[in-house]
Amino acid sequence: MSGHTRETERLVDLRSDTVTRPTPGMREAMARADVGDDVFGDDPTVNRLQERVAELLGKEAALFVPSGTMANLCAVLALTRPGDAVILSDDAHPFNYESGNLAMVAGVLPRTIPAQHGILNPEAVREAIIRTEDHHFAQTTLIEIENTTNRGGGAIYPIETAADIFALARENGLRVHCDGARVFNAVVESDVPLEEYAKHCDTISFCFSKGLGAPVGSILAGDAETIDRAHRFRKMLGGGMRQAGVLAAAALYALDHHVDRLREDHRRAREFRATLEGTKGLAFPIPSPTNIVYIEVANAPRKVLSLQKRGVLVKATSPTRIRVVFHLDITDEGISKAVKAFQQTA
Ligand SMILES: Cc1ncc(COP(=O)(O)O)c(C=O)c1O
Structure with a gap:
């Protein structure tokens, strides 16, 4: 188990689409x-x-x-x-x-x-x-x-x-x-x-x-x-x-x-993948038609730590595989930051 709550604001958290926090509008609906x-x-x-x-x-x-x-x-x-x-x-x-x-x-x-x-x-x-x-x-x-x-x-x-x-x-x-x-x-x-x-x-x-x-x-x-x-x-x-x-x-x-906006997550996943495809040391083993992208790397746990040092959180799902998930709390700036971190650690 680990927690990243203190730093959440400046981190790009791509570990899962479960990490989203309720928006002000949603909180208001909950309060009412x-x-x-x-x-x-x-x-x-x-x-x-x-x-x-x-x-x-x-x-x-x-x-x-x-x-x-x-x-x-x-x-x-x-x-x-x-x-x-x-x-x-x-x-x-x-x-x-x-x-x-x-x-x-x-x-x-x-x-x-x-x-x-x-x-x-x-x-x-x-x-x-x-x-x-x-x-x-x-x-x-x-x-x-x-x-x-x-x-x-x-x-x-x-x-x-x-x-x-x-x-x-x-x-x-x-x-x-x-x-x-x-x-x-x-x-x-x-x-x-x-x-x-x-x-x-x-x-x-x-x-x-x-x-x-x-x-x-x-x-x-x-x-x-x-x-x-x-x-x-x-x-x-x-x-x-x-x-x-x-x-x-x-x-x-x-x-x-929040239903129609899921398309934005898919677009961001596509753009993220397209930008990184061809980068040395990264392979994309399976298609990414929606909001989940898997990346094959030589040493996934080490890669996760290097990315974390650059403010990007992802999940290792096997010794050589990383999962990246796009969601409501990820912006286009977040994508740029994530792409850069992957390029720098490649
Ligand atoms: C396909 C699928 N089914 C079920 C679940 C379980 O959901 P929960 O984490 O709310 O128990 C998940 C969670 O990631 C999932 O990806």
Whole structure:
């Protein structure tokens, strides 16, 4: 764990799109929020957010939760039983970065498959499905997809691929959960409507606390019965929040003001990458269609420290790979500073 709070003002923090701080307008909306006890279902702002998101996604119901991790976990708990197998990419967030909760909390068997840029290939999914009366086998009951993909460089699910996977799931009596932590990045970049992405899964979650710039909160949507089950699991996991309207107000503000501007993050990511492409000692191993850029270097931890000395924060995701993420708090000046720091340390 590390903290950079004291120096935040002069640092260009590209470690993640989760580092954004609420804007003055968002803080004002939070201060004005009408609130109640959401564990009793009494918070009008949370209720408004849930209804609005359900409608946006074309789902029956939605549930506000503290984090993307809890949204994914509630979905898995609501859609599976312990001992079931869940198919997901070996780059998927829950498999890599959710502290083993699939095994420890949901008690499911992750059946991971290799996937280019984190996008599952429907044929590979078909081969991994196990539905049999033979009691040797864990039964596959769920497929998880991620849109956009974090470890896949912000890759966008082609809508046809999402549709094929959902059709395959239906054919085999399986459910599909979409971890749409950054689904709005997919929407603005692809021009595929949100509802269209949501149509090809049983449940979908997204985060307000990433590119959308809210301080806390994610949401899970699906049919009423599944969301009711998820509501019980949210309580069980300690995720029932009381006057959560102050957070829901930030989320509503983000939906009103911070969706279209995600295009700016994508433009900055493209410009940053284009300027540095060809620089000695830096390679770009995968495409960067949205706000995440991966850079291959000889010694990532050493590079991270050299950049930090120049006021630029990035994350090493492997001994030779660095992740750079663009967001609301990054300006064009910030990009220039980051580019210069990369050039000086190359
Ligand atoms: C694709 C994806 N899913 C889920 C999460 C988890 O979100 P949280 O950090 O709010 O638990 C993240 C966080 O970075 C993510 O990138």
